[in-house]
Amino acid sequence: xxxxxxxxxxxxxxxxxxxxxxxxxxxxxxxxxxxxxxxxxxxxxxxxxxxxxxxxxxxxxxxxxxxxxxxxxxxxxxxxxxxxxxxxxxxxxxxxxxxxxxxxxxxxxxxxxxxxxxxxxxxxxxxxxxxxxxxxxxxxxxxxxxxxxxxxxxxxxxxxxxxxxxxxxxxxxxxxxxxxxxxxxxxxxxxxxxxxxxxxxxxxxxxxxxxxxxxxxx
Amino acid sequence: xxxxxxxxxxxxxxxxxxxxxxxxxxxxxxxxxxxxxx
Numbered sequence: 001x002x003x004x005x006x007x008x009x010x011x012x013x014x015x016x017x018x019x020x021x022x023x024x025x026x027x028x029x030x031x032x033x034x035x036x037x038x039x040x041x042x043x044x045x046x047x048x049x050x051x052x053x054x055x056x057x058x059x060x061x062x063x064x065x066x067x068x069x070x071x072x073x074x075x076x077x078x079x080x081x082x083x084x085x086x087x088x089x090x091x092x093x094x095x096x097x098x099x100x101x102x103x104x105x106x107x108x109x110x111x112x113x114x115x116x117x118x119x120x121x122x123x124x125x126x127x128x129x130x131x132x133x134x135x136x137x138x139x140x141x142x143x144x145x146x147x148x149x150x151x152x153x154x155x156x157x158x159x160x161x162x163x164x165x166x167x168x169x170x171x172x173x174x175x176x177x178x179x180x181x182x183x184x185x186x187x188x189x190x191x192x193x194x195x196x197x198x199x200x201x202x203x204x205x206x207x208x209x210x211x212x213x214x215x216x217x218x
Numbered sequence: 219x220x221x222x223x224x225x226x227x228x229x230x231x232x233x234x235x236x237x238x239x240x241x242x243x244x245x246x247x248x249x250x251x252x253x254x255x256x
Contacts (some may be wrong), residue, residue: 004252011245018241022234036224041233048237087244091237098233102226200241207248211255 003213007206014200021193029189041099043189046173047197048091049117053155054201055085056120059127060152063145075141078148079131080208084201086124093121104168112165116158123151 001009025043032039062078065071096114097107108114127147134140157164162171173190174180180187 004256008249008252011248015242015245018238022238026230026234031223033223035226037227037230038224040230044233044237087240091240094236094240095233098229098236102224102229204244204248207252211248211251 002210004207004210007203007208007210009203010199010206011203014196014203017196017199021189021196024192025189029185030183032186035103038099038102041095043193045092045095045099046190047193048088048095050194051088051197051201052085052092052120052124053158054198055081055088056124056148056151057155059085059148060155063148063152066141066145072137072141075144076212077205077209078144079212080205082124082127082144082148083208084204086121086128087204088197088201089117089121089124092117100168109168111167111169112161113158113167113169116154116161120151120154120158123147123154127151 021043025040029040029043031037059078059081062074062081066074066078096117100109101107127144130147131140131144134143159172161167162169173182174187182190
């Protein structure tokens with residue numbers, strides 16, 4: 001089995017599991033009384049945000065390692081992870097406003113968390129525009145690595161922005177020093193969704209990495 | 219006294235549909251690009 005086929009099977013499996021998450025979230029997870037059904041967007045929005053951040057984190061780490069080791073596989077992995085991260089960022093940035101509109105009364109607000117998240121999206125886009133614009137593979141990899149490291153530096157600011165600034169965005173519910181503040185049924189659905197989105201990330205990246213193998217213009 | 223739940227299910231359905239469209243769309247795109255490259 002080739003790498004691309006392996007990635008495809010992982011992706012198919014993850015999409016089937018995602019269908020299971022849909023059923024569990026919509027049918028078997030209780031409705032939150034204050035926010036109503038719109039709260040269930042949470043089971044997609046938060047794992048999509050996690051996957052987008054995981055993508056950029058790994059782009060940044062691969063970029064640092066590339067600049068040290070000059071191994072083209074690291075650059076290829078970073079390119080794959082950045083493209084996949086853009087997809088998850090799109091999910092995060094569409095589900096977020098769909099959740100915000102009924103709860104906050106607005107689609108968007110320029111507070112710290114949302115603005116920094118939009119910056120992350122622009123970094124993903126910029127990363128790919130840069131790769132498309134530079135023809136020399138070594139220069140392209142070096143420049144892209146610098147953008148990838150900027151993305152990595154941005155991540156802690158996004159996570160901590162809700163503590164550092166006044167913002168409408170809720171505080172972290174799972175990734176915080178104390179125990180997760182969710183009823184068990186909701187927490188299980190959320191954690192399962194985290195797992196499925198991570199598996200989807202793995203499947204996508206393997207396929208995208210395999211696509212770049214043997215090509216210099218990835 | 220019964221509590222009323224906010225009627226905002228439309229936003230939830232829209233979010234679930236959009237997410238499925240993006241993720242399935244990208245899966246199809248990757249499969250198509252892989253087929254073209256081989």
